[in-house]
Amino acid sequence: MSTAANPDSLAQARARDAADPLRGFRERFALPLDERGAPLVYLCGHSLGLQPLAARALVTEELDAWAQRAVEGHEHGGRPWVPYHQNLAAGLAELAGADPSEVVAMNSLTVNLHLMLASFYRPRGKRTRILIEAGAFSSDRHAVASQIAWHGLDPEKTLIELAPAAGSDLIEPAALEASIARHASEIALVLWPGVQFRTGQSFELARIARAAHAAGAIAGFDLAHSMGNTPLALHEDGADFAVWCSYKYLNGGPGAIGGCFVHERHSRAQPRTSHGGGLPGARLAGWWGHEEDTRFRMEPEFRAAQGADAWQVSNPPILAAAPLVASLMVFTAAGMERLREKSVALTGFMDELLRPLASRLTIITPRDSAARGCQLSIRIAGGAGPGRRVFEGLRASGVVCDWRSPDVIRVAPVPLYNRFEDVQRFAARLAEVLPEHA
Numbered sequence: 001m002s003t004a005a006n007p008d009s010l011a012q013a014r015a016r017d018a019a020d021p022l023r024g025f026r027e028r029f030a031l032p033l034d035e036r037g038a039p040l041v042y043l044c045g046h047s048l049g050l051q052p053l054a055a056r057a058l059v060t061e062e063l064d065a066w067a068q069r070a071v072e073g074h075e076h077g078g079r080p081w082v083p084y085h086q087n088l089a090a091g092l093a094e095l096a097g098a099d100p101s102e103v104v105a106m107n108s109l110t111v112n113l114h115l116m117l118a119s120f121y122r123p124r125g126k127r128t129r130i131l132i133e134a135g136a137f138s139s140d141r142h143a144v145a146s147q148i149a150w151h152g153l154d155p156e157k158t159l160i161e162l163a164p165a166a167g168s169d170l171i172e173p174a175a176l177e178a179s180i181a182r183h184a185s186e187i188a189l190v191l192w193p194g195v196q197f198r199t200g201q202s203f204e205l206a207r208i209a210r211a212a213h214a215a216g217a218i219a220g221f222d223l224a225h226s227m228g229n230t231p232l233a234l235h236e237d238g239a240d241f242a243v244w245c246s247y248k249y250l251n252g253g254p255g256a257i258g259g260c261f262v263h264e265r266h267s268r269a270q271p272r273t274s275h276g277g278g279l280p281g282a283r284l285a286g287w288w289g290h291e292e293d294t295r296f297r298m299e300p301e302f303r304a305a306q307g308a309d310a311w312q313v314s315n316p317p318i319l320a321a322a323p324l325v326a327s328l329m330v331f332t333a334a335g336m337e338r339l340r341e342k343s344v345a346l347t348g349f350m351d352e353l354l355r356p357l358a359s360r361l362t363i364i365t366p367r368d369s370a371a372r373g374c375q376l377s378i379r380i381a382g383g384a385g386p387g388r389r390v391f392e393g394l395r396a397s398g399v400v401c402d403w404r405s406p407d408v409i410r411v412a413p414v415p416l417y418n419r420f421e422d423v424q425r426f427a428a429r430l431a432e433v434l435p436e437h438a
C-alpha cells in the first residue's frame with residue numbers, strides 16, 4: 001500500500017501521470033499560483049472550477065462584437081446573441097444524459113429551482129409535502145420552504161427532512177425509498193442532490209425517480225455537484241426536472257449561467273399558447289420562452305418554444321455564458337467516459353494515501369466509487385477546532401481545498417486538470433500538518 005509519507009508514492013504518482021491519456025488537458029487551464037509564482041495544489045473544483053484558457057478568447061469575442069456591432073450583435077456575428085443558448089445545448093445535454101431539447105442554460109441554480117418548483121410543486125389536497133435531506137444546501141432549503149409558505153402552507157409541518165441513521169453521515173438509498181413509501185399519500189415532490197455537497201455521497205437518480213413516481217410524486221434533482229463530475233442519464237432515469245450551476249465542475253467561471261433539465265414528457269404535455277396548462281409543468285413565462293421565430297412580433301399572446309427552452313424567462317447574460325461554451329468544448333474533447341475513469345482512479349489514489357492516517361481523520365464520503373464523485377470529505381479527529389487549524393495549515397502550505405461548517409474539509413481532484421502528483425502532494429502535506437494541529 002502507498003502512504004503519503006512513503007517516498008515511493010511520489011514516484012508512483014508521477015508514473016501514473018505519465019501514463020494518463022488525459023494528461024494534456026491540464027494545459028488548457030489557468031493554474032493558480034502562490035505569491036512566489038509557484039503552482040498551488042488546487043483541489044477545489046467542487047467549489048470553483050479553473051478557467052479554461054479558451055474562455056478569454058470567447059469572452060473577448062463577445063466584447064468585440066458588442067464594441068463593433070453593438071445592437072446588431074443580437075442577430076449577426078460568429079455567435080449571435082439571440083440564439084446564444086443554443087451554443088450550450090449539445091454539450092450540456094451530453095453531460096446531463098438528455099436530449100438537447102430537454103436542457104437549457106439560464107439564470108443561476110436557485111432561480112432555476114424556483115422556476116421548476118413553480119411548475120412542479122402544485123400542492124393539492126393531502127398531497128402537499130416536499131421531501132429533502134436534513135442538512136440540505138441552505139439555498140435549496142430556503143427555496144423549498146419559501147415555496148411552501150408562498151402556497152399558504154406551514155414549512156415546518158410540510159417539509160420532510162430525512163436525516164442519516166444515528167451515527168452515520170450518509171443516507172442509505174433504501175432508507176430514502178422507505179421514507180418516500182411511508183409518506184406516499186402526502187408527498188408532492190422529492191428534491192434530492194445528485195452528489196451531496198457536504199459528504200460527497202452520490203445517489204442513483206433512477207432509483208430515486210422510481211420511488212418518487214411510485215408514490216405519485218415528482219422527482220427533482222439539484223445537480224450542482226454532479227454535472228461534469230459523475231455520468232448522468234436524466235432522460236432515461238425519468239427525472240422530472242433538474243437544476244445546476246456551472247461554476248463548479250463545469251468551469252463556467254464565477255456567477256456563470258446555470259442550467260435546467262425538463263423531461264420532454266412535461267414540455268410535450270404543455271399547451272403552447274396558454275399558461276395554466278395541464279399539471280404538472282405549467283410554466284411562469286417571459287418573452288425568452290416564447291418561440292424564437294415570432295418572439296419579436298411582440299404580440300401579447302404567448303407561444304411557447306419547444307422543449308426546455310420554454311422555461312427561459314429573460315434574455316441570457318452572454319458574458320457569463322461565453323466561458324461555458326469554452327469549457328464544454330474541452331469536455332467534448334475529453335469525453336465524460338474517460339474523465340470518469342480517471343476520476344475514479346484519482347479519488348481512489350487519494351483515498352488509499354489517506355487511509356494510513358485513519359487514527360487522525362475520518363473520510364465520511366463512501367468508499368465505493370459508485371457512491372461518490374471526485375470529492376472526498378474529511379473530518380479531523382478532535383472536532384471542528386483542530387479541523388479548522390488543519391485546514392488553515394493546508395492552505396499555508398499551498399493546498400487549496402475548502403471548509404464546510406461545522407467540521408468538514410472538502411477536497412476534490414478533478415480529472416480535467418488535476419494530476420496524481422497533486423493528490424500525492426496534498427496527502428504528504430496533510431500528513432505533515434496533522435500532527436501539528438490535531
Ligand SMILES: Cc1ncc(COP(=O)(O)O)c(C=O)c1O
Pocket residue numbers: 108109110111137139140193197222224225245258
Ligand atoms: C448544492 C448547491 N445548491 C445550490 C447552490 C446555490 O447556487 P446559486 O448561487 O447558483 O443559486 C449551490 C452553490 O454552491 C450548491 O452547491
